[in-house]
Amino acid sequence: MPRKSTRLTFAVLATGAGVFSMLQSLIAPALPTVQHALHTSQSTATWVMTAYLLSASVFTPILGRVGDLIGKKRTLVGVLLAVLAGCLLAALAPNIGALIVARVVQGVGGALFPLSFGIIRDEFAPSAVPGRISNLSAVIAAGGGVGMVAAGPIVSALDYRWLFWIPVAIVAAATLIAVRYVPESPNRGAGQVNWLGAVLLSGWLVALLLPLSQATRWGWGSARVTGLFALAVALFALWLRSEARSRTPLIDLRVMRLPAVWTTNLAALLFGAGMYAIWSFLPGFVQTPSTAGYGFGASVTASGLLMLPMLLAMFVSGVLSGRLEPRLGAKALLTTGAALGALALGFLALWHDRQWQVALVAGVFGLGIGLAFASMANLIVGSVPAEQTGAATGMNANIRTIGGSIGAAVTSVLVTGRLQPSGLPYDSGYTHGFTLLALLCLGAALAALLVPTGRSGRPPLPTPHQAPTPAPARVR
Numbered sequence: 001m002p003r004k005s006t007r008l009t010f011a012v013l014a015t016g017a018g019v020f021s022m023l024q025s026l027i028a029p030a031l032p033t034v035q036h037a038l039h040t041s042q043s044t045a046t047w048v049m050t051a052y053l054l055s056a057s058v059f060t061p062i063l064g065r066v067g068d069l070i071g072k073k074r075t076l077v078g079v080l081l082a083v084l085a086g087c088l089l090a091a092l093a094p095n096i097g098a099l100i101v102a103r104v105v106q107g108v109g110g111a112l113f114p115l116s117f118g119i120i121r122d123e124f125a126p127s128a129v130p131g132r133i134s135n136l137s138a139v140i141a142a143g144g145g146v147g148m149v150a151a152g153p154i155v156s157a158l159d160y161r162w163l164f165w166i167p168v169a170i171v172a173a174a175t176l177i178a179v180r181y182v183p184e185s186p187n188r189g190a191g192q193v194n195w196l197g198a199v200l201l202s203g204w205l206v207a208l209l210l211p212l213s214q215a216t217r218w219g220w221g222s223a224r225v226t227g228l229f230a231l232a233v234a235l236f237a238l239w240l241r242s243e244a245r246s247r248t249p250l251i252d253l254r255v256m257r258l259p260a261v262w263t264t265n266l267a268a269l270l271f272g273a274g275m276y277a278i279w280s281f282l283p284g285f286v287q288t289p290s291t292a293g294y295g296f297g298a299s300v301t302a303s304g305l306l307m308l309p310m311l312l313a314m315f316v317s318g319v320l321s322g323r324l325e326p327r328l329g330a331k332a333l334l335t336t337g338a339a340l341g342a343l344a345l346g347f348l349a350l351w352h353d354r355q356w357q358v359a360l361v362a363g364v365f366g367l368g369i370g371l372a373f374a375s376m377a378n379l380i381v382g383s384v385p386a387e388q389t390g391a392a393t394g395m396n397a398n399i400r401t402i403g404g405s406i407g408a409a410v411t412s413v414l415v416t417g418r419l420q421p422s423g424l425p426y427d428s429g430y431t432h433g434f435t436l437l438a439l440l441c442l443g444a445a446l447a448a449l450l451v452p453t454g455r456s457g458r459p460p461l462p463t464p465h466q467a468p469t470p471a472p473a474r475v476r
Contacts, residue, residue, distance in 0.1 A: 006124055008181045010132060013116040014139045015174040016080055019167050020109035021143025022150075023087075024052070025279060027103075029151040029300045030160045037160060040096040043217055050213045051100045055107020057209055057401055058202040064114030064394030065250050066193055068387050072122065073184040076115045080175040082108035087171060091164035102164075113140065114394035121381055121389050122185035130330075131322030133381060134374035138318020141373045144279065145311030145366070152301030197250035200239035205398070207232035212405040216412045251391050260383040261392065263450040264334070264376055268396050269403040270444035271338050271372050274345060274437040276404025277411045278365065283307065285430055286358060292420065294427040296355055309359050313366030314373075321374040330375040330382070331451040337371030338445035340364055345438035349431050368441070376400075379451060407440060 027034070027048055035045040067075035086105030093099040120132045154162050211218070211225040218224050243249040255261060283303045288295025298306065321333050344365035351357045376396060384392040411433040415425045 006128075008177065009119065009123055009183070010136070012174050012178045012182055013076075013112075013119060014136055015170060016076070016083070016109070016112045016178075017116050017136060018139045018143040018146075019170055019174075020083060020106075020112050021140045022147040023083075023106055023109070023167060024056075025144045025147030026151050026163050027052075027147075027160075028280075029148065029283065029304065030155050030163060033155055033160045034096075034099070038093075038096045038099065044096055046217075047100050048096075048103055050210070052103040052107045053213060053401065053405070054206050054209055055104045056110030057107075057205045057398055059108045060110035060114065060398050060401075061201065061251060061391055061394035062193075062198050063108070063111030064118070064390030064392075066390075067111070067115045067118060068390040069193060071184050072115050072118045072390065073178070073182050075111065076119065076182065077175060077178050079108055079111045079115065080171055080178060082106075083112075084168060084171045084175060087164045087167045091161045091168060110397065111390075111394065113397050114390040114392075117377055117381055117393045118386075118389040119182065119185055121386060123183060129381065130325045130378050133377045134322030134325060135319055137374035137377050138315050138321075138370055141318055141369050142311055142315040145307060145314055148279065148283065148307045149304040149311055152299065152304045156301060192248055194242070194246045194248055194250045197239060197242045197246060200235055200242055201250060204232045204235035204239055205402075207235055209402065209405050212409045215409055216416065220413070251395055252388055255384050255388050255392055256395065258383055259450075259452045260379055263447060263452070264379040264383075265396055265399045266450070267334060267338060267372075267444045267447040268376055268400040269406075270440050270447060271341060272400035272403030273407025273410075274341055274441040274444070275365075275369055275372075275407075276401075277407035277433070277437050278345065280408050281411055281415060281430070281433060282358070282362070285352070286355070288424060292422065292424045292427070294352065294430065306355060306358055307362055309363035310366035310369070313363045314370040317367045317370030318374050319370075321371050325375070325378060329453070330378040331448060331453060333371045334375035334379065334451065335445050335448040337368040337373075337375060338441050338448055340368030340371070341441035342438050342445060344368065345434050345441060349434035349438060352430070352434075372444075403440075407437060411436060 031045050031048065034040075034048060035042055038045075063075055063079060083106055086102050086108070089105060090099055090102035093102055116136055117133060120136065121129055124132050151163065154160075154166070207228045211228040215225050240253070243251055243253050256265070283300075285294070286296050286298045286303045286306055287300070289297040296302075317337075325333060344361045347364070348358070348361045352361075377393060380393050380396050381389055414433040414436060415429040418426055418429060420426060
């Protein structure tokens with residue numbers, strides 16, 4: 001393929017990543033409908049979300065590294081085919097078990113994020129990389145918002161199965177174009193996949209995220225939760241040992257120790273906690289009947305429309321960040337994005353009596369998400385070797401997901417820890433939850449201040465027997 005077809009390449013990458021991001025949130029508002037249609041319980045229906053989360057967390061860093069080793073285009077096409085198969089299976093699923101399996105298959109699409117960032121780095125002119133990464137990050141961020149906004153109208157006008165039929169058509173077209181027009185990236189990592197490291201990584205991620213997502217049902221002090229947390233710690237220690245000893249580690253720990261990488265990942269953990277939790281709890285807040293002393297009794301469609309300012313702001317700020325980054329630096333944009341998130345959530349904790357207040361908060365928070373997403377990706381890509389781009393950006397996305405699981409779990413405890421006689425949470429529960437999320441975003445802004453400044457080049461990584469040399473990120 002001629003290298004000049006970069007616009008078409010970017011369109012394919014944006015389509016795939018955007019659809020996967022949309023699938024993350026598209027089904028959430030429709031879970032009650034799915035539960036009724038497939039004659040299952042609420043606890044079983046929640047596995048439609050949990051299975052997707054666990055699958056994505058496992059496949060994102062592993063397939064990101066596979067792409068670094070065997071070719072990003074080849075891996076990208078394989079991942080798109082998996083998402084296509086998962087959407088098709090979900091659209092045809094005759095029961096809840098088949099739908100959960102379909103969601104596991106769809107979770108493979110988490111690798112679209114690191115693969116797309118890697119292809120952009122390989123195929124675009126260096127001067128265009130930050131802007132393209134910012135634009136792709138804007139699409140990824142906005143995709144989640146599109147899912148929240150579009151779910152209600154699609155289910156009302158058609159059927160919940162169309163939440164998957166529509167992506168089937170889009171992903172099929174993107175896959176055909178990718179096969180024909182996306183070039184194979186020239187940068188390849190050396191060695192082979194460390195499958196022991198992959199198994200251990202999968203193990204500790206599942207052992208950590210599963211109890212976080214199910215703790216409110218199982219009980220924080222239950223044997224299942226405490227046992228899985230203990231298993232996660234043990235597997236994490238074994239994984240660190242395996243990666244440190246491997247000549248071809250799945251995740252190069254020397255890369256993870258680079259100052260610009262670990263500080264960005266810390267900010268991602270804290271900001272992810274605030275971002276994913278607000279996505280989970282704000283729609284429920286506005287749908288609560290006003291008889292509870294708060295909420296607006298909004299329908300799924302109406303609550304989605306209240307999130308529309310967030311969607312628009314995410315996309316606009318994400319695109320603008322590509323133009324601002326050369327002037328202000330990715331560090332400044334990440335700090336600003338996290339600070340805007342803290343400001344919005346602090347406002348929400350104090351004032352949430354009117355719908356315009358919620359819409360305003362959604363818009364301000366959306367600005368923060370757009371800036372933070374784009375700047376985190378640029379910081380990671382600008383700080384690691386080209387052959388480690390997929391693995392490093394995959395771990396950054398995973399760390400954001402882990403933060404989101406932690407934030408959602410803790411917020412759930414605050415919101416549902418004390419219920420009214422009607423079974424609805426008290427207003428104070430949401431207030432405490434929003435306050436916690438504001439503090440987490442503030443912590444992300446403080447972590448962003450730790451990101452090294454300067455634009456000096458990144459020195460080569462040492463051999464496994466040398467001490468790592470800290471390298472400043474390509475930021476300002």
